[in-house]
Every structure is written in structure tokens, then in C-alpha cells.
Amino acid sequence: MSAQKVLNLSDLEQDTAVRVEVDGVPMAVVLDGEGVVHAIGDTCTHGDISLSDGFVEGDTLECWAHGSAFSLRTGRPLNLPAYEPVPVYEVTIDGDDVLIDPTVTKAVD
Ligand code: FES
Secondary structure, eight states, X not given: OOOEEEEEGGGOOXXXXXXEEETTEXXXXXXXXXXXXXEEESBOSSSSOBGGGSEEXXXXXXXXXXXXXXXXXXXXXXXXXXXXXXXXXXXXXXXXXXXXXXXXXXXXX
């Protein structure tokens, strides 16, 4: 498996999450305020809620249901009720193409 094009960079709005599925893997893709594109698992670990329906705040994506904010860098929830992280995917930008490999998650410490 290799990285696949999932979006055009020019289609992303800053601080807005977009839901994509790559080989059946749901992800929330976010262009943050610093111009960095992140991709994290789209399903909140507290419930079956799409994180891309939530709110971007800095480098976090907050679940609208009960307010857990997940780090876009590490996938970790920064507050309860969620306590398990979501996966973080490696994003490659090639010109206007946003490429993601759904089988490769970034190692976070
Ligand atoms: S479903 Fe996301 S915090 Fe409860």
C-alpha cells in the first residue's frame, strides 16, 4: 500500500475538518492555522461520533458530543470523557495534492 491522493490542498479551508475515507478507513483531515495538514482517525474513541463534525481549536479537534479535544499531532484526547487516542496518519503534500497512506500511522510518544 502506498500514499494515495485524497484531496486537493486548495479544497481545504483553514481550521475546518473534512471527512474522507481511504480504503474504508475514515479520517478527519484538517488544515491548521499554521498551514499544516493533519489526518487523524475520524471516529471518537468515546462514542461512534464523527470527529470531523466537531470543532478545530488550534491543533486540536473537539468532539461535538461530549467535548473531548483530540490532539491533531498525537491523536491523544486532552480531556475526558474520551481517554483512548485516535490514530494519526502521515500526510504528504505534493503540489496541490494531499496524499495519505491509511496503513501508516505516525509514531507518537
Ligand atoms: S462521543 Fe466524543 S466525547 Fe463522547
